[in-house]
Amino acid sequence: MVKLSKEAKQRLQQLFKGGQLAIPWGFIPFVVYLGFKRGAGPRMPEPTVLSLLCG
16 A cells, blocks of 8 residues: 655545535536537527526
């Protein structure tokens, strides 16, 4: 097993805390980004930001 210094352990803890924050807050914007990148299906109107906000 690799022995880590106290400083390395603290950096890893900060990294994991940042990941725990970024994953929930970044999931929905990522899904919306993928929807815009991929585009609408056949015979469907193209998505717009206004259509997403209005429902």
